[in-house]
Amino acid sequence: MGGLWYTEKQTDSFGITLKINKTLHTEQTEFQKLEMAETEEFGNMLFLDGMVMTSQKDEFVYHEMVAHVPLFTHPNPENVLVVGGGDGGVIREVLKHPSVKKATLVEIDGKVIEYSKKYLPEIAGQLENSRVEVKVADGFLHIAESENVYDVIMVDSTEPVGPAVNLFTKGFYAGISKALKEDGIFVAQSDNPWFTPDLIRNVQRDVKEIFPITRLYIANIPTYPSGLWTFTIGSKKHDPLEVSEERFHDIDTKYYSKELHKAAFVLPKFVEDLTK
Amino acid sequence: MGGLWYTEKQTDSFGITLKINKTLHTEQTEFQKLEMAETEEFGNMLFLDGMVMTSQKDEFVYHEMVAHVPLFTHPNPENVLVVGGGDGGVIREVLKHPSVKKATLVEIDGKVIEYSKKYLPEIAGQLENSRVEVKVADGFLHIAESENVYDVIMVDSTEPVGPAVNLFTKGFYAGISKALKEDGIFVAQSDNPWFTPDLIRNVQRDVKEIFPITRLYIANIPTYPSGLWTFTIGSKKHDPLEVSEERFHDIDTKYYSKELHKAAFVLPKFVEDLTK
Incomplete structure (x- = not known):
């Protein structure tokens, strides 16, 4: 499909996949893995431990x-x-x-x-x-x-x-x-x-x-x-x-x-x- | 993520992805591409032209x-x-x-x-x-x-x-x-x-x-x-x-x-x- 995509496994056998314009930040904090990325469809998004937390669009x-x-x-x-x-x-x-x-x-x-x-x-x-x-x-x-x-x-x-x-x-x-x-x-x-x-x-x-x-x-x-x-x-x-x-x-x-x-x-x- | 996955692009920059147990049928009919597959999460599913039509689960x-x-x-x-x-x-x-x-x-x-x-x-x-x-x-x-x-x-x-x-x-x-x-x-x-x-x-x-x-x-x-x-x-x-x-x-x-x-x-x- 071209380019960088972020795939969240929402179950063991189902996920969503998001086209990434750019990754903004990735860090293992004291508590969890924190990722921030700019997506094409939903704007900037926050992920914790690989799970979508929030997006600018929704x-x-x-x-x-x-x-x-x-x-x-x-x-x-x-x-x-x-x-x-x-x-x-x-x-x-x-x-x-x-x-x-x-x-x-x-x-x-x-x-x-x-x-x-x-x-x-x-x-x-x-x-x-x-x-x-x-x-x-x-x-x-x-x-x-x-x-x-x-x-x-x-x-x-x-x-x-x-x-x-x-x-x-x-x-x-x-x-x-x-x-x-x-x-x-x-x-x-x-x-x-x-x-x-x-x-x-x-x-x-x-x-x-x-x-x-x-x-x-x-x-x-x-x-x-x-x-x-x-x-x-x-x-x-x-x-x-x-x-x-x-x-x-x-x-x-x-x-x-x-x-x-x-x-x-x-x-x-x-x-x-x-x-x- | 292992194995065969079916990814539906729902927009140019967003999609869902489904683990496939087995493909059941694929055919270019007179009108469209027809695919039937057994998915792990949603049971048997019908796709037309790459779009989910229906699944046994939902x-x-x-x-x-x-x-x-x-x-x-x-x-x-x-x-x-x-x-x-x-x-x-x-x-x-x-x-x-x-x-x-x-x-x-x-x-x-x-x-x-x-x-x-x-x-x-x-x-x-x-x-x-x-x-x-x-x-x-x-x-x-x-x-x-x-x-x-x-x-x-x-x-x-x-x-x-x-x-x-x-x-x-x-x-x-x-x-x-x-x-x-x-x-x-x-x-x-x-x-x-x-x-x-x-x-x-x-x-x-x-x-x-x-x-x-x-x-x-x-x-x-x-x-x-x-x-x-x-x-x-x-x-x-x-x-x-x-x-x-x-x-x-x-x-x-x-x-x-x-x-x-x-x-x-x-x-x-x-x-x-x-x-x-």
Whole structure:
């Protein structure tokens, strides 16, 4: 096909392949292999341990859908924590909510922040915002040390390999519950139903044991395995399916809308079955 | 990565790659290059001119969503035409509606039917059903010769290259309108919003000129470009957004549900913009 191509094996027998205009940076950090490249189709892209993290062309889907669904579900989110998400995209979306007084980012790998600022400035630009505190630290430990602090916690992790293994455990969800206020909400990316149905089933089972309201919602992300991505919500009090019309306000988005907020919870039958 | 892999270039700079257990058939037919292969991840798959047509693992999404959305929108579909769709998957779904007395398949390439029956029997098996008539003929001409005949017409074509070029023209949509009864409905696959937004815009524009009710809906198909597929509906009278609850009846599906019927029309903002 000519030239340099980056192939991500999304399963042992399926992958995507991307034409590379140039490689921008490659480094084995303390935690993972970090690669940044300029692709022809999706613009600059960040890969960790060979997995697509984000791209300039489709990043808005993931970042909008992680942030706005829980933030519009909570009636007045003021104090928000993002675990992982060193590219800064979720933080950028969080700041679109005027109620948010403070957004804390806890990213384990400072190199992700450094190279996102350099090569993904539209995504990482808001990390310097005065409402944002950036901590380079272990999110699992940060959660363990926090109690009754946050209105919303967002877990923007890689797949459960490498540094993210701890973030897919019942102990972590219990810690999140403790770190949240009495009406807090948490959301985590929970992979895709085509190749990792058992992961979704396990996350649902574990979160249900800890949160009275557990929901699954979906979005289309072309650079992620299968194109169909899921997010799991655990909530102590507020149901994302019962947000009043007045709660929504206009924000600048390319994917999320108040209508899509509701539709995202209507799952294809085989996905719905994973939540039972 | 080892062994034999099939790579589909979905754009000039993006593709998917599939591990092949064995190739089953390769042939240059009168109309196109036909390839059938057993893949590790998606089971047996049919490729035409190098593009994925269907796979055993994910075929249910496309076939259910093409068929059931218009068939539940029409109050009493009796006479149904499928243009293309030689693999038989849409016909299989159409036959799940007891109101349907006759389903006609007009496929231009008899080899698609022949090798689907051989290697995709769960998909093509209903082509022998007594309610089905199979014609190996040009769908464009069949439409041109039909008047006031069909309740529902489904266009299950390839992309607008090769034999399908004529199926993405205003003249074809006008012919479909003529071939439909006075309250008829048609649906066509209309590609994806990430790589071919202009195609969606053009189809919307053209169909709107001919049908009073024009709608776009979506489904996730992991083996199709971007994973997000669109379908365009043109309807003379019945609105797919206003189907009464009583119209729905239980059918055996893995993707479609009456709730998803409605949610599929709630589009991400950037997709909604293509319909304006």
